[in-house]
Amino acid sequence: MPLLPSSDPALPPVEITLRRSPRARRFSLRVSRLDGRVTLSLPPRAREADALAFARAQEGWIRRALSTVPEGQEIRFGTLVPVEGQMRVLRPGSGRILRLEGDSLLVPGDEAQLPQRLAAWLKHQARDRLAAASDLHAGRLGRPYRSLTLRDTRSRWGSCTHDGRLMYSWRLILAPPVVLDYVAAHEVAHLAEMNHSAAFWAHVARLCPAYQAPRRWLKTEGQALHAYRF
Incomplete structure (x- = not known):
């Protein structure tokens, strides 16, 4: 997966997913609001080097878009997770089955x-x-x-x-x-x-x-x- 180097040494490079599309007539960029994946679509016969040059020219736009992507929520004990629209706290449980108690969801086993x-x-x-x-x-x-x-x-x-x-x-x-x-x-x-x-x-x-x-x-x-x- 190509990496887009940063013009600012303090910022990490950005991974770019290249996707050739038979319907594409020009280069286009998309930043997923779900996971921050950056996808660069290009016409079937376009050169990869030209596509990456296009991405470098759009670095400012890419980083602004990435800054608005919500952070993912890791699942660990103490995390709040909605179950049927109600927020539940994940807590260690005993036995073999998960169960709801009040505002808690009790989960047996190791946190891993x-x-x-x-x-x-x-x-x-x-x-x-x-x-x-x-x-x-x-x-x-x-x-x-x-x-x-x-x-x-x-x-x-x-x-x-x-x-x-x-x-x-x-x-x-x-x-x-x-x-x-x-x-x-x-x-x-x-x-x-x-x-x-x-x-x-x-x-x-x-x-x-x-x-x-x-x-x-x-x-x-x-x-x-x-x-x-x-």
Whole structure:
């Protein structure tokens, strides 16, 4: 991975991910708001040296963009993590299972295993909640779905294929329950309408009448759910 050297000796170099795109007609830079990854897109036949020269000329813009990327939240005991929209303090627990007590989430085992064990528990909770919500909405719609899978997607919170396969981001378990329910209603509505037409939104409104508020929440707050590093 190429490194963009700094014009200021006090600043570290920046890693650049090069991506050749058949649709690219010029060089373009993107800094991810989720993890700070810097991607430089270039046309198929462009020279790498010219692309890196372009990046060097844009160093000021790149560093300003990186300065606005939120820091990731490490998972350790004492960390606050949202579970169904409520902030919980991660604390050492006894026994073999994770459990909620008041404002605490008790996690047994060594701290080194905490991120892995917490992620596994959250995924289990997410599957239960999303399956229940999808079953409910599919029953109301009268359109069964074929399967349900979980992923850690960053570009979308859910999807529905033409053959009825539902996919959700398991990080929805971190959001308030009404947000998870809205996403389930949204994807189930695609079983009837594989588009975002007026007919589609009419189905969403019937399944989740107050969908506007959770939809706004995802647009304004959803990105923060990706800050937790499991």
